[in-house]
Amino acid sequence: MSDASERVGAETDDGSEIDAVLAELFATIESRGEELPDGSYTASLFTHEKGENEVLEKLGEETTEAILAAKDDDDEELLHESADLVYHLLVLLAMKDLDVDDLGTELRDRF
Numbered sequence: 001m002s003d004a005s006e007r008v009g010a011e012t013d014d015g016s017e018i019d020a021v022l023a024e025l026f027a028t029i030e031s032r033g034e035e036l037p038d039g040s041y042t043a044s045l046f047t048h049e050k051g052e053n054e055v056l057e058k059l060g061e062e063t064t065e066a067i068l069a070a071k072d073d074d075d076e077e078l079l080h081e082s083a084d085l086v087y088h089l090l091v092l093l094a095m096k097d098l099d100v101d102d103l104g105t106e107l108r109d110r111f
């Protein structure tokens, strides 16, 4: 695992914006899980009474909402729900002590 602080604002060699956004968001998620600040939705997921199940349920809900948006041909809503989905997936990876870089490696290995 790489140090979260090193990834904040990180850009890949080709300056890919999505890589930078995912790296910064993941670093923020990890930091919320460590510091558990009051008022943080992310921190509330790490301390939820349902534990990991809360995030798993959210992933199910956001997936359904993304599917419905796609079926409605509502591109704006599809992007919104896709962002919710990716965010919750990153929270799950952080809870499992996995890393967004591990996800990147898994995807790149399929090229």
Ligand SMILES: N=c1c2ncn([C@@H]3O[C@H](COP(=O)(O)OP(=O)(O)OP(=O)(O)O)[C@@H](O)[C@H]3O)c2ncn1[C@@H]1O[C@H](COP(=O)(O)O)[C@@H](O)[C@H]1O
Pocket (backbone or CB within 6 Å): 025, 028, 029, 032, 039, 040, 041, 042, 043, 083, 084, 087, 088
């Ligand atoms: N990217 C996200 C993010 N995406 C989704 N969510 C939250 O996930 C929840 C989604 O659940 P629901 O679909 O039930 O929520 P909803 O009220 O119906 O809203 P929508 O479906 O319209 O999104 C909402 O509370 C959203 O605010 C997020 N909460 C936080 N972040 C980021 O996480 C980082 C830490 O933020 P804090 O959690 O505020 O510390 C920051 O970079 C934030 O931008």
